[in-house]
Amino acid sequence: MKGVTVEKPGAPFVVVDDLEIPEPGDDQILVKSIATAIDPVEGYMQGTGLLITAWPIVLGCDASGVVVKAGTAAASKFKPGDRVCGCTRLGIPGYCTFQEYFLMDTNLVIPTPKSFSFNEAAALGVGAETACLGLLHGIKLEQNPTPKDIWVVVFGGAGSIGQYSIQIVKALGYKVVATCSKRTADLVTSTGADAVIDYSLSEDEQIAELKKITEGKFFGVWDSVAKTEKVGRRALQEVSSYKEGKVYATTDDWTPMENYDDHTTFRVELGLIGRSEEEMKAARLLGDSPTLNEDIAGDIKLIHDLAEKGQLKPNPLQVIKGGFEAIAGAFELQQKGTKGGEKVIVEIQPE
Structure with missing residues (x-):
């Protein structure tokens, strides 16, 4: 599959097309990446190797997309076609969002609020x-x-x-x-x-x-x-x-x-x-x-419920089109800063 890799700390983003599609575990889903946010943590990871478990690495941790496959236990919670979003594991191959498909642990998945577009939902996970x-x-x-x-x-x-x-x-x-x-x-x-x-x-x-x-x-x-x-x-x-x-x-x-x-x-x-x-x-x-994953899993219902009620509205966005080739430019834009409260989003691929 296609994606954007970093070879080592400080190396540039490179678009590749030979990444293996990850296989979801029992309580995981495989998600087609539709839109991904650019977060400050990606800069730290690219520059220092912070949180990276293997090189080369695909970055990205905040995205929205569509379920394409679910593990045995996950199938009771999600099915192909479901719209989902949220924050994935950082720095671990298979989970990163600057690629066509990525893994998510089902207890950390936010069902995309009905009123949120893919772009808006891509900015929900890390922030909320x-x-x-x-x-x-x-x-x-x-x-x-x-x-x-x-x-x-x-x-x-x-x-x-x-x-x-x-x-x-x-x-x-x-x-x-x-x-x-x-x-x-x-x-x-x-x-x-x-x-x-x-x-x-x-x-x-x-x-x-x-x-x-x-x-x-x-x-x-x-x-x-x-x-x-x-x-x-x-x-x-x-x-x-x-x-x-x-x-x-x-x-x-x-x-x-x-x-x-x-x-x-x-x-x-x-x-x-x-x-x-x-x-x-x-x-x-x-x-x-110490209870990070349990805390987030419990918070997801509140996040989703508030968004469904209109009490949690999306960030203003600066949307970058162009797919994987646009990641490097979007990263530079995020590093320089946007014009006031906007989250940088890259449209990765069509639904």
Whole structure:
């Protein structure tokens, strides 16, 4: 089959046509890749070899497509023709999405919401699943829609994870204040944020804004961009009125961090999705997500249900046509940055 490979760390993307079609295991499905998202993790993997288990490797972990074959146990859940999406295992041959067909573990599959196109669904997995891990399993928000006079602080509201985070927080009845640029403030507000803070302000100014907006009524800070540890912890220490139960949750699972007496730290480790307990123990540096696969499997129903109700809407997209030959250019575009909150999607092949 056709796909896009990387020969070694730092090597360019190369289109090939001699890849073997993987065979699904008992509780797996084989999916025809229709559209794939370009995520920041692909840049880390290509440049450093992070999470790669064998070379050469096909990258891509966030996609949508159509089931073409199901394993024996999987056949009771999915059938050929079903539209599916989600995040696959990272860096393991057979599971990567920059190829014609890829494997998915059935407990980690999101049935594509009816209102989502293939392109929109391709951006759902990593963004929504990461948001759930940080908010539900890190900060431990209550999963009921009752309105609450409690704020959640989201750093990075315009990114894919940030946009889904805002919508999930609102669906669960909390208020949300998010940081973003002046350029993306309207997008973040339209996504559901009750208030926004310009991330170009100094740390002291951001802290002052948080005090004014929230009056200290928050116990959770969610750093969805892995760049705001200092100001995020200051918010918990200097602004939050809570005496216990405070959490700093982050997508940064690689930077050494200190322990704090007044709040806990939770690191999302989505890169280990789908791996066995033994593989996780070998790869994990921090161990904040011991039940990662079980957590994601449980979150999928919430993600799907909110999307079906219209409470979880897709990211704005920048769609690149051209199939496998367009992957390298789309990757460069993602690295440079899009024009405000857009997710880069490549249309791989027709349905």
